[in-house]
Amino acid sequence: MGMPPGASGRDQVLASVRRALGRKGEAPEPEAVTARLARPQQNTIPMRAQLQQPELTELFLSMAADAQATVVRLPSRERVPAAVADFCREHGLSAQAVIAPASPLADLDWSTGGVAVETRAVRSGDPVALATAAAGIAETGTLALLSGPENPVTGNFLPDNHLVVLEERDLLGTPEDLWAMLRERGLPLPRTVNWITGPSRSGDIEMTMLMGAHGPIRLHILFVDAGSGA
């Protein structure tokens, strides 16, 4: 098809695309493409998520609950260990949890809550692991977690119960707000950006939706919220 013998797959695919688009060989990048990538624009943003506090928190909490996540509101980070203890008790789990060694959560005072904390990588079958969300997305009740030493990505999927701390000041309206925040921090993106909305599930057996397909069976959000008054 007009390609020299031995042309690479890359050259062949690009040549076919160009031919189909009616181009004569390689063309300089059009301004429409350059501009779109240089200055990314938002498309329509649902009104639902264009809110101020306290409505933003209310939306996040109700959307997360609709997605079968459970949420507890805490007045400060210092209350996290006690909340983890409560969670373990409520679900009949022994009071132990895994935290990544580099996670700031490891610096909390775990001596009082009665939870035995191990600072190491999460392993398959660990009952409880903790993580920190970089942001919450109120539109859909979603947590955004960024991979890195503080939140190793496999820790989001290997434990049976995933407990995630989210600070109210990190609550955003939409995914677009998250991208704006990350751009401000400076790209490139971390290896993995996870949006997590509720616990793992599958409807693949007779369309019955069941929790805990491959990832965590429960997602419990520890929402640190000075306004909670608790």
Next chain:
Amino acid sequence: MTLATQSRNFPEQVRVARADGNLQQALGRLKFGLTLMRGAAVDRLPEFERLRDEAAAIRDHTLTHLDHYLLRFEQAVTERGGHVHFAVDAESANAIILEICREAGARKVTKGKSMVTEEIELNEHLAAHGIECLETDLGEYIVQLRRERPSHIVAPAIHVLKSQVADAFAEHHGEAPPGGRDEAASLMAEARAVIRRHFLEADVGITGANFAIAETGTTVIVTNEGNGDLTQSLPKVHIAVTGIEKVVPTLEDASTLIRLLSRSATGQEAAVYNTFSTGPRRAEDPDGPEAFHVVLVDNGRSSMLGSEFQEMLRCIRCGACLNHCPVYGQVGGQAYGSVYPGPMGAVLTPSLAGIDAAGHLPNASTFCGACEAVCPVRIPLPKMMRHWREREFESGLAPRTQRLGLGIWRFAARRPRLYRTLAAAGARLLRIAGGRRGYLRRLPLGRGWTAWRDLPAPAGETFHAAWRRRRHER
């Protein structure tokens, strides 16, 4: 090699599907599950129609500049330490993936759900070269154990009953676990335990990509189970396989499409896991893959660009057109003989496999238009099926009786007086035959219709006659 199909046997496969009680029972669930949930999700988002317009525009823009966006995507992936491979067809895609697996010394590969790897029959290719390739999406896993192809692009095992899942597990896993195999929950727990071991043992993880973002060199997967994440995060190599048309310009554009995807597919506000992967793990990362490869597959897609089928490349594989299609709802996915069934498959399969292999599929439509009405990227599916019907006829592939019938009709239609006379006589005759019931149970030459349903008899007057009378009355 392009897309392999068994679509030539469509009429026979339809008869089998209609007579399959298990399948009919399974398909009955479709109507009251996914379609209702989609409707409710759309009602909750007042901006849905505007988002559909924007989504179609994003796709059209990207396709118009696809060569440039592919280059930008490649550049961004490479800058972040990943590798992009372009595959002309299924054969070269399989060869590229096999080579990466061999270089990694892989013996076991886990897979997230990916329609493109179904299209290129990757599992069979790797198995033939001694590499075990294991599906990990629960539905795909069930289908793989049953040695079948998926019957739905989102819910691959929608045709399988719970008892059949239990049978497949008994055959492959041996003795039942303590929970037994009667409940869906215990079956899922059993699969979770078995597949978890495979995740931990795999040398390479292969996923699809719902989107490939040119701005950042990021691939995106949208899932509910978390299997795709375990697939791509635990092994030392992650390969994302997707079609060249999956490129989108920016993170914002991907976000708009994701809003439509989960609502259209399952009626969820958001899928449980939307995962954005950029390059391999970083120096400071304690986990994640050491190598990141993206395989961009053409396999016939570029030939759709600039043709009357270009809009089909907007497709985001949500499955809404399958869920709302009365034909799919009657026969299920496997009758289509293609991994792409339903309305989207009726357009895409002939595009990728050729009209001679898949000519029946564009005919498997009542043209009710439900597919186009729900398509999140407004693909004019009925119009495209009509294009395929034309091409089928023009290339002489239509059956002889159909060509003869159309020939007779054309002869008459070009002679208005003859046409009116014949039509008036026919309409009167049919009305008499319909009698007081007003419908016909049997019709000569019309068994294709009357074997399954009655034919409503015409009112006795032709449209032409009625039109003239009404104009006269006014």
